Amino acid sequence: MLKAAVAVVVGLGALAGPGAPPSSAAAPDAPPARQGQRISLTLTSAGEAVTGDAVTFAGSATKKLRGRKVRLLRSVGGGAWVEVGKARIQRDRTFTIQGVASGVGANAWQVRAKTKPVKRNGRTVKKGRAVTSGIVQTTVLQWFFLSDRAWVDSKDEAGSYPFRGSMTSGGTAxxxxxxxxxxxxxxxxxxxxxxxxxxxxxxxxxxxxxxISDTSATGTDATFFVSLDGARRSVGRKVLGAPSPVGVDVAGVLSLRLEGVPNSQDRYGRGGFGDARVLCAAQP
Known part of the structure; x- marks a missing residue:
């Protein structure tokens, strides 16, 4: 995860620091800001998040915005701005606020507040006006199950086929x-x-x-392999019983191959990768 602390202020259309991750999707432009009033937004959580994770920010504003409500807006992949959080600007002119990462790829964030209306003799003579921060970008990752994706190549022969779907191993479905x-x-x-x-x-x-699937014959035994761009490695040998978790770094990888190689003979059985999934910054 990349730690970021990128402050942005009204009138700046780009990030004001080197710590923010790049984005492949442009966020909608922020609306014009009221001159003379400023509000800033700083990312305080990681610059990358998994969809559904909380994303936290801190900010500050000018004196005239003290006590005013501030709204956090999020844009997913360059789409419309949606309100996802609220806070109030404190007497010291600071605030903290959070929203939830959504989708996959780029999320853009900004805050908006409204100046206090001017009243005379109980009548509003000047309406409050919106003040908007600059835009902060974050990268959102999402888990994708391989059973939902089409494989691009496979090997099968009589008695050995790749399957998509449910497998129960060690009593776990x-x-x-x-x-x-x-x-x-x-x-x-x-x-x-x-x-x-x-x-x-x-x-x-x-x-x-x-x-190994619980429906397999006693004595079923297999070794499982993961190949990354052709580089093959064993991730474990299994018999009937409890499954084992595996995790592999696939950053910078184009091709992922999952393989099951039986070591037993004359055994009717199956085995494989339960709930196989990949964490990605875009649809694989």
Missing amino acids: FTRSISFGSYTSAWDWERASWAEYNLGYHCRRFEASIG
Whole structure:
């Protein structure tokens, strides 16, 4: 995660510091600000967040905005501004506020406050006017289940096929799994199979739980492999019983291959990667 503390003020259309992450989507322009009144917004949480995470900010404003309500607005991927948080500017002219990261890719953030209306003899002679901060950008990551994605290549043969769907291992149901084997014939040692995915260089991490399906015959035994751009590595050997979590760094990777290789013979069974998923900054 990148730590950022980027302050922005009214009238600046760009980030005022080097700590913010780049964005591939342009945020909508901020509306014109009232001259003479200023409000700033500083990111205090990480510059990257997973969708659904809280994103926190601090800010300050000029003296005339003390006690006024401030609203946090968020734009997802260059879309419309939506209000996602509220706070009040304190007597010391500071405030803290938070919203929730949404979507995948770029989120843009800004705050707006309104000056106090001017009244004379109980009548409003001058309406309050909106004051808007500059824009802060953050990068939002999202988990994608590989069972929801089409593989770009695969290997299958009699008795060994890649499957998408549910697998129960060690009594735990993994409803979005990539598994290997067969329902109708023995999963023998010479019958390896795999499924390959194009990550498009967008992803940061792969996670799953490897295990043997509880419906497999006693003695079913398999080794599981992950290949990154052709570089193959074992992530574990499993028999019937509790699954094991695995996690692999996939930053800068184009091709991800998941593979199951049976070590047993004459055993009807399946095994694989339970709830296999990738954390990405864009759709893989």
